[in-house]
Amino acid sequence: MNDLAFQLLLALDASIRLAAPLMLCAMAGIFSERSGIVDISLEGKLLASAFVAAAVTAATGSVWVGLGAAMLSSMMLSVVHGFATITHRGDQVVSGLAINMLATGFTIVVGHAVFARGGQTPALTDNQRFGPITLPFADQLNAVPVLGPIYKELLSGHSLLVYMALIAVPMTAFVLYRSRFGLRLRAVGEVPEAVDTAGISVFWLRYRALMFGGLLCGIAGAYLSTASGAGFVREMSAGKGYIALAAVIFGNWQPFRALGACFMFGFLEAMTARLEGVDFPVVGVLPTQLMQALPYLLTVLLLAGFIGRPTPPAAIGQPYVK
């Protein structure tokens, strides 16, 4: 096993871990945006549910209760978003911004009031977290050339929530393309009038889409604070919600392509960490901070039509008025 390949394997492994919350949020974004509702509140939902997961886990001792609470809290924020944008036809971007700010303020204020640790939650012990799961025979198969290490290092040893993220993608695709709900969801984001005249409630459909997204964001939040980390740190979402949004756009609002974008962004992040300070021949030290901006830059170029042209759902951003 040569060393460079092994390093690459480790980087890929890190990419999966870094991409997992992005995937969940991106799928949430797809649900919301395919139904015609702009969702920049992914960030806020991610942050709020990360806090709730850690706080509830710390309080109850059960990481599962924490996960449930995280999903619930994130869903409640989705309902707020829906109340503002669907029921009251408020501006979707403004509502999203409000939720992001609410989440920032709420997590710190409540965290401080409850735990008095400057906004952090108490550190979680190992059994209060979603620990790594070793897939069957990972160690035994390690000896198999190439495939063995890939199985052990890349596929095995992630937390349950990473596997949930990996499952969320095909599940989203299945719901979107194979179910009645998905058919109507895609229709309502393109031509809501078509759904309405077919005798289906546009409002309820969009609410459900948002709540579904909230659920997924909740898992992502729990991943940040109870799997990847061991407790909540203020502003721990650190723009991941926005990167997920970029991945949705990059993936042209399609689950598998968004997955690809999430991997790419995760890989970029993993490489950035690894290449920090490394002096390359010819190019010298890479400006790692600039590499972190690459997902955003690529998204801008994509949106401007310089690398293909994304086609957002036709009715996105417009409140539905009969």
Added chain:
Amino acid sequence: MFKFLGTPPPLPRWAEVLLLPLINLFVAFLACALVIAAIGEKPVEVLWTLFQGPFLFPGNMGYTLYYTTNFIFTGLAVAVAFHAKMFNIGGEGQATLGGLGVGLLVMALGGSLPMILMVPLIVLSSAAFGAAWALVPGYLQAYRGSHIVITTIMFNFIAAAIMVSLLSGPMMQPGQMSPQTAPFPGNAILYKTHDVLHWLGIGKVAESPMNLSFFIAILALIGVWLLIWRTRLGYQIRAVGHNPEAAHYAGINVPRVVMLTMAISGALAGMMALNEVAGAQQRVILNFSGNYGFVGIAVALIGRNHPIGIFLASLLFGALYQGGTEIDFNYQSITREMVVLIQGLIILFSGALYYMFNPWLARLLYLVLPRKSSPEGAVS
């Protein structure tokens, strides 16, 4: 695209301009009071502290106005774009670039120019860099069809990355390890207000970061008012915002106006750096934009995109920020981030849910008020 509007039943104009925003503000604070009560503190007491702090203690007024300055710039930035029905949520990035502009200028010219030349150059540089950073999304919106909201969000992150890499690299103060530039030379700063007052012999005023950029902000308020309601460009901006088709009919070059509007909006956001970089810190530090760009959205929403409203809303937010530190000081269980929560609530109720109470209020007023003739025209 930004229809907060729908078609509510007719509401008297004074009620729409004054009463409804106040009701929304009230509801936002009510929601906040609930959170405070849930934490176990007395809501009225806490909110009272929040509001008396900034004004009662003589030393605090300077801080309040220092925060206010930031909000005036970012609020104006959002408002100008709003008049053309564009949502510039890139104030954060444009402010960052404005700071970069100031930093680069000072590093390039150092102490070589007298202050009388240097200060105008600093102002220009902050505005130019901010404008440039907004012009790109403006161009992409006008000619390439990318949505301004998404592009400006992305540009915020890109700006932050550029800033980090420059501040921890070429712009970093030699011999130091923290990501910031060397302090600016004395000819390249905006004086603190208390220094100026002292120098003028107006007695001893408590120290605060408030500086001359506050007065530039006041000029900007007047300037924006003139621009929007007195100039041809402002006329065109509003025409494009209200009805782009009619603007086209009137021979207005809509894409060009979109770009110009964004440039002006970005310039205003960029000028926020005058307060933070040239005035308060007198060097470029990391994250000096401190979310003021985002809060500018709340300021513009409450201020109804009018300079007077923006001034009042900026004062409110400035007071909130200062009050936040008072709370921090006085209460064990509440931190200053309470203010962020309040901002979120204000954006929710004054922005996304703006017209939630409209039908109820309209019905109520209809019952209560005597009927009179058709409503008056707008105040401009």
Added chain:
Amino acid sequence: MTETVGPVGQAAGAQSAPGLALELEKISKSFGPVRANRDIDLAVEAGTIHGIIGENGAGKSTLMKILYGMQGADTGRMLIGGQAVDIRSSADAIAKGIGMVHQHFMLVPTFSVLENVMLGTEGGALLAEGRAATRKLLAEFAEHYGMKVDPDARVGDLPVGIRQRVEIIKALKGGAKILILDEPTGVLTPQETEGLFDILRVLKADGVTILLITHKLDEIMAITDRVSIMRRGEMVGHRDTKDTNPQELAELMVGRKVLLQVDHSPAEPKETRLSVSGLGARSQAGYKVLEDISFELRSGEILGVAGVSGNGQSELMEILSGMRPVGEGHFEVLGHRVDNRKPKDPAAMRDIGLGHIPEDRHHHGLILNFQVQENAILGYHNGEVAGAGLLMDRAKIYQHSKRLIEDFDVRNGRATVLAKHLSGGNQQKVVIAREVDAEPKVLIVGQPTRGVDVGAIEFIHKQLIALRDRGCAVLLISVELEEIMSLSDRIIVMNAGRLVGEVARGQADENELGLMMGGGRARPKVPAAQAAASGGESHV
């Protein structure tokens, strides 16, 4: 739902007994002060094709939306098959056996035909079963009615005619007994229209009751059994198609307005100021909306363009005023040639002396949220009326608008009132004042008196004639035949994007113009004596 064998045949069989399929009694609907429908009565016999004809804005679409549950009526009663029904949503309408083909297709362009058809009747939480059933349904439609569509084609890629076929299948899939078609031919080519009519005939034979809403006379004559005529929100008549003719229908549609005869001295045309040759344009969808238009307009004359709305007049106006690029051909205005390589925008047009009163004051002519004084300089804001300095001269603008308000008798008009708070007639006066006051050398006028009360109409007409007498070349486009006939010195007639005839003032009567507007062939000029006799008497 999908077990229907002959997709709608069965449903029709059950309903073969003659009788009324649909009755409306005193249906009314208002939007704020606008009464879109007023006491509408309608009786539609089962198994017939019933036409509803009226001009744009006559209230046809509102009525259909009420029928389909998309809008609630304020008052009135609806009966289906003799039973009173309460339809509050599209779902209710579908359940009561009503299907509708909307004017703007309710199709998802990114979906396949199959997905579009199955939307709302998927038959289970997963799609697999519904897909198979819908595929079968589509095959049945193809077999029974010759409505062949590729189930897997992406709807956005299909020509409009086929898309409409998908809409019809959607409307009928649940076994609808009543099919409403709202302006179905607006986007179709003549061949596609023929195809649609063939399908409608087959459906009728199968017992389906069809309501056809249109503003096109020839279609009513070609396919309906009975026709109801709407005008300004009211039902003004019902006729058996075989007992009526296009002229009568046109008259009922347009109505006779009480117009005071405007003092109209003979024109003294001078030099040519606008000459149009071979002008053509296509819609965004790519079909021809304007074809080979040529005419000349001279100083000191009013040239009227008659036609039922939607026959290319809007596009013509937009091109001539610089709002829309020239497609084919070119025109010369005041010595400037304009074609697709040398475009001129509206600002440039105004600079050379071409004014434009747009047909839609709400969309184009005014900014409703602007004050009257701001609207009074719209389009001229770079010019002198707004002052010469860096800042706009507020006093000057105010004085200017005040003068316009007085000169043009804008009632209740203060310069600072928002335009949206003025009545329709006063709004229109603001637009007309602005454009006439600029003393254009050429003026394009669209529907100058639409939605304007009688008093204001007379005033506006006088202004236009006065402008002509000052030497302006006026192109007047209106769907009001009376207006065209009383103001124009010459009249050209448009139909389906083409010029179909030209007559001089007083040389054609309403009937003949109506016939041309309805798509009748261009006729040689009528002998002068005959025309003179009819010209005057048509004005009441």
